[in-house]
């Protein structure tokens with residue numbers, strides 16, 4: 001048996017999708033454990049290029065069962081659209097399962113996401129406007145609906161009507177917007193529920209059986225540790241825990257069964273949305289990384305903020321998650337640089353910080369850099385660690401030292417085969 005959690009070690013968009021896609025070729029079960037269609041995992045394979053939002057990246061392995069876990073918030077209409085798009089590209093939906101306990105993202109959640117952002121004004125979070133925060137807020141306030149509720153129309157209506165009446169008071173009296181029609185929302189949910197019904201079930205027995213049979217299970221996170229609700233740059237965070245701890249509750253697995261936690265970090269740093277990002281480059285180098293790395297949000301198309309690798313941030317993620325290994329993505333984007341910097345600490349006044357401070361301080365820190373020689377050679381065809389240029393090896397091993405986690409694989413291009421393994425793939429899954 002192996003249970004591997006794959007989680008983001010930075011601000012999200014580290015390339016988890018392609019790593020999960022790769023590992024999923026060896027997995028029996030893949031579970032998305034948190035987030036919603038704010039995610040945008042780009043996967044390139046022989047079937048084409050896909051931006052997955054809710055569906056686990058394991059969907060391309062015809063043997064793997066793919067579970068949308070209980071910790072996920074599901075916009076049912078968006079999910080159904082995504083399923084249809086994949087189906088029309090020839091990807092089978094037969095092995096997709098949606099947890100009956102996953103929360104439903106309602107139309108008023110999307111609306112309130114935008115209205116809340118407007119209310120925050122200059123202090124906005126820069127959310128994806130997919131209704132994620134309001135849906136999780138309602139879940140915690142016990143005012144949410146679960147996917148399985150969609151299957152019982154009487155129950156659905158009995159819950160929905162008072163909820164919409166309450167949200168309408170908020171919409172009209174606080175935000176001075178038009179009210180929503182409970183009947184229209186009910187009708188939309190009723191329609192989509194018919195399409196999704198065959199996929200909605202209790203996912204616990206599936207996972208129990210997979211554990212009992214010694215199956216290989218992959219837990220797929222969204223976003224990264226710096227956007228964790230508890231340990232990220234609060235309030236510039238998402239509304240769930242994209243860390244390994246969140247994987248247990250979100251998937252419904254006891255913590256002790258997790259055998260590996262693979263962190264995914266880009267060879268530099270990117271972020272979409274607001275909040276402190278000490279190694280951000282607002283100059284030509286930042287533009288270079290954005291263009292060379294194609295750094296535009298997969299969900300919103302927003303240009304990503306780009307900067308040097310921040311070892312303080314990734315070390316923070318390593319502490320929180322207990323990474324057993326790290327996957328370093330997009331090393332090739334740095335191929336032609338003369339020198340490369342790594343953020344190794346933060347300066348706050350006359351103090352040197354080697355840990356992520358509270359956001360109010362993090363907004364005022366300056367990064368402390370170490371500068372390394374570039375390798376000025378293409379790595380896109382390199383497949384073994386030994387074949388990496390010496391300066392690239394030096395960069396990778398310095399990152400390992402700073403983050404204190406072994407780097408187990410390195411991606412050097414978007415295609416499935418453009419990976420440098422520093423150990424066997426099987427070892428990643430089996431331990």
Ligand code: IMP
Nearest residue numbers: 012038039040126127128237238272273
């Ligand atoms: P929300 O998750 O839409 O509420 O957005 C909260 C923060 O997380 C914002 O800064 C978003 O830009 C960021 N975010 C949400 N989803 C993603 C993602 O898939 N990749 C990168 N950033 C994301």
